[in-house]
Amino acid sequence: xxxxxxxxxxxxxxxxxxxxxxxxxxxxxxxxxxxxxxxxxxxxxxxxxxxxxxxxxxxxxxxxxxxxxxxxxxxxxxxxxxxxxxxxxxxxxxxxxxxxxxxxxxxxxxxxxxxxxx
Amino acid sequence: xxxxxxxxxxxxxxxxxxxxxxxxxxxxxxxxxxxxxxxxxxxxxxxxxxxxxxxxxxxxxxxxxxxxxxxxxxxxxxxxxxxxxxxxxxxxxxxxxxxxxxxxxxxxxxxx
Numbered sequence: 760x761x762x763x764x765x766x767x768x769x770x771x772x773x774x775x776x777x778x779x780x781x782x783x784x785x786x787x788x789x790x791x792x793x794x795x796x797x798x799x800x801x802x803x804x805x806x807x808x809x810x811x812x813x814x815x816x817x818x819x820x821x822x823x824x825x826x827x828x829x830x831x832x833x834x835x836x837x838x839x840x841x842x843x844x845x846x847x848x849x850x851x852x853x854x855x856x857x858x859x860x861x862x863x864x865x866x867x868x869x870x871x872x873x874x875x876x877x
Numbered sequence: 878x879x880x881x882x883x884x885x886x887x888x889x890x891x892x893x894x895x896x897x898x899x900x901x902x903x904x905x906x907x908x909x910x911x912x913x914x915x916x917x918x919x920x921x922x923x924x925x926x927x928x929x930x931x932x933x934x935x936x937x938x939x940x941x942x943x944x945x946x947x948x949x950x951x952x953x954x955x956x957x958x959x960x961x962x963x964x965x966x967x968x969x970x971x972x973x974x975x976x977x978x979x980x981x982x983x984x985x986x987x988x989x
Contacts, residue, residue, distance in 0.1 A: 765920075793976050802967065802979045803921075816974065852920050856975055866977065868913075870920040 761787045763855050765869035772843055773877055780838045780872045782853030788833035789855035793866065794826075797850040809836050843876040850874075879904040879972045883980035890958045891988050898953040898983045900968030909971035910951045912942055914964045915982075921967065927951060938962070958987045 762785040772778050782792055791810050795803040807828050809815040815828035825847075827839040836855075840847055850873050854866040880903045890896045902908055909928055913921040925936025932944045942953045951968060965984050969977040 791975065802981045803977075805976050805978070808974045808976055850918075854977075865923070865926065866975070867923075868921040871918070873918065
């Protein structure tokens with residue numbers, strides 16, 4: 760089956776620093792990748808949608824300059840949390856949608872990255 | 878805009894008993910509906926989906942879901958619960974750009 764990985768699986772950083780999270784589709788090419796965040800005991804909220812080679816589309820209320828998304832290839836998207844603050848602490852989950860014919864065009868989710876900002 | 882509601886924060890069931898986790902949806906047009914399961918500190922695992930066709934959808938791990946258009950519901954069911962089914966369950970509907978809108982989640986607790 761289609762596998763999506765995330766790295767790192769968890770990260771602790773100091774307030775004011777930037778953190779980069781990688782999302783990779785391991786055995787398929789992903790035309791679109793989605794980034795979600797999940798607060799403790801809450802649901803997943805879509806942050807942005809990224810298509811390879813183009814700018815990400817951010818959901819209302821998500822700061823573009825704070826959450827930088829790069830989708831440089833069909834297998835890799837990165838989310839950079841810039842100048843992180845404690846309120847950015849969350850569980851970040853990516854998903855990838857394959858080219859036509861891969862997984863019936865559905866999304867495959869990564870295992871998530873837990874970010875803790877001190 | 879589409880939305881999904883999961884009215885129960887938690888469902889408790891004894892092992893071996895049938896379980897139901899409720900979900901209702903609101904969309905314009907035909908709904909594309911999904912169920913995912915999440916274990917602690919893990920990503921989401923796909924259980925099943927409804928796109929079109931038979932209203933009873935069978936999925937992974939013995940789960941199934943019944944699509945009811947008149948009641949706009951997509952309840953998740955399993956005939957006989959296992960302790961290992963204890964997890965957080967999310968109902969979702971596909972929206973713009975194929976992104977998913979998730980319900981608030983229902984924690985399933987199966988007691989031995």
